[in-house]
Amino acid sequence: MITRFDLAAHTGRWARRGAGGKVGLAVGLLAVALAAPAPWGAGVALPAALALALGPAGVPGRVVGAVMAAPVGFLALSAPLLAVSVAWDQGLVLAWSEEGAWNAAFLAVRALAGTACLALLALTTPLPQVIGMLRRLGLPLVLADLVILTYRMVFLLGDSALTGMRAQQARLGYEGFRGSLRSLAWLASGLLVRTVERARRLEGGLAARGLDETASVPWASSPTRVSEWGLALGLPLVLAALAEGLALGGAGALAGWARAMVAWGGGFL
Amino acid sequence: MHIMEGYLPPLHAAAWAAAAAPFVIVGAVKVVRTVREHPESRLLLAASGAFTFVLSALKMPSVTGSCSHPTGAGLGTVLFGPSVMTFMCSIVLLFQALLLAHGGLTTLGANIFSMGIAGPWVGWLVWRSLRGIGASLELSVFAAAALADLATYCVTALQLSLAFPDPVSGVAGAAGKFLGVFAVTQVPLAIVEGLLTVAIMNRLSRYNVGELRQLAVIR
Numbered sequence: 001m002i003t004r005f006d007l008a009a010h011t012g013r014w015a016r017r018g019a020g021g022k023v024g025l026a027v028g029l030l031a032v033a034l035a036a037p038a039p040w041g042a043g044v045a046l047p048a049a050l051a052l053a054l055g056p057a058g059v060p061g062r063v064v065g066a067v068m069a070a071p072v073g074f075l076a077l078s079a080p081l082l083a084v085s086v087a088w089d090q091g092l093v094l095a096w097s098e099e100g101a102w103n104a105a106f107l108a109v110r111a112l113a114g115t116a117c118l119a120l121l122a123l124t125t126p127l128p129q130v131i132g133m134l135r136r137l138g139l140p141l142v143l144a145d146l147v148i149l150t151y152r153m154v155f156l157l158g159d160s161a162l163t164g165m166r167a168q169q170a171r172l173g174y175e176g177f178r179g180s181l182r183s184l185a186w187l188a189s190g191l192l193v194r195t196v197e198r199a200r201r202l203e204g205g206l207a208a209r210g211l212d213e214t215a216s217v218p219w220a221s222s223p224t225r226v227s228e229w230g231l232a233l234g235l236p237l238v239l240a241a242l243a244e245g246l247a248l249g250g251a252g253a254l255a256g257w258a259r260a261m262v263a264w265g266g267g268f269l
Numbered sequence: 270m271h272i273m274e275g276y277l278p279p280l281h282a283a284a285w286a287a288a289a290a291p292f293v294i295v296g297a298v299k300v301v302r303t304v305r306e307h308p309e310s311r312l313l314l315a316a317s318g319a320f321t322f323v324l325s326a327l328k329m330p331s332v333t334g335s336c337s338h339p340t341g342a343g344l345g346t347v348l349f350g351p352s353v354m355t356f357m358c359s360i361v362l363l364f365q366a367l368l369l370a371h372g373g374l375t376t377l378g379a380n381i382f383s384m385g386i387a388g389p390w391v392g393w394l395v396w397r398s399l400r401g402i403g404a405s406l407e408l409s410v411f412a413a414a415a416l417a418d419l420a421t422y423c424v425t426a427l428q429l430s431l432a433f434p435d436p437v438s439g440v441a442g443a444a445g446k447f448l449g450v451f452a453v454t455q456v457p458l459a460i461v462e463g464l465l466t467v468a469i470m471n472r473l474s475r476y477n478v479g480e481l482r483q484l485a486v487i488r
Contacts, residue, residue: 005368030275030374068370071370078429082433085437095437097437107276114274118366118370122368125367127364140301142305143300147363149316150316150364153318157322157323188469189469189473189476192480193480196316198316199316200483203309203313
């Protein structure tokens, strides 16, 4: 799963865009979802983030759906609890709360909008670009190097885990609870041993090549263009104003703002 | 059990980020010092971070018939120590947010507090206390891993209750609701993670003493 999402970020239409513009856009949309008047802020940020991911960024719909699935599970388990009030002064009393139900609905829209903004970032921005940006913003070299090395090793160890698990499944290692637990313990302990060995071999290899300070891989990161900054800064401002307008003026304002946004956004996409 | 992006109100998200920051900074300082004193530990730390990430992605069997994922807080704490584990958990949670959109950026502080601070430190206290009074390796590892898992779930429920108090019974009522609903899945998972961690540590202490000695460098 992680390889599928990482591949989407590395090969998508926006992969070569500047990281600053993409992070700015996602964070800006997130700010609109969280800080603009509820539920309008989240209500406009959610379709905007999904439309950008599926449209201009060209992320396949099934990948966006897969990335949203796990957070939606958390939402489905926890949000309905807000609609039920609990009292125990005269024995346990559960009651439907209309105010709580509205809060749950607003929360669901806000959380879905937030996750869509995060998905937009995750599926369009390779992680090394984000680390490179954090490094330019002052993240210490030792820590940036450690994070990049960890990123590289996640995929190597992930492949080892997948190979080991397939071999165990082929030997019926996951039949029953006890068998599953035993196989998983062997897999995890084997992975740890492999982790230590891999680190030792990599350290030796890098030292032999004289790379004993840092081992970061240089990555190509395009600068963010003016139009990309325009989208990153302008779209959240337009959406925030739209949310304010909707909160004050209702549906009449929506039509006017929608026309203005379409006309403005077309120039940047 | 990650709190998803956008779930917490902005003030709560900021407060949890502020609460988690000192622990993350202490962990990062310890990691930087370790790398400077033992340059060879750099790759071991990176590999250990990757191991924590991959461990959290493995599917764990559940007694309720479904599958879930181990937090790895108990095992990581016993192997790497709580400060380093806090830093590694922070990296893992950042990766999960930026690679999988799992968890979030605004909820990163709250998730670090529950999974990277509460879990590992409770696990560490239980581990040290039980080993201190002479409890067996198996019992100490099981209790550390299971209670670290439970601490993570209790703190997450508390975070949600503070953000969304019950309209009638307040924070206490909300805590009861969230603890009650999550307990159905989390209590069995904590027990399973405890058993799994014992099985892993048994194998490591029997066949891989050399590797455990190497990991002691970064603890």
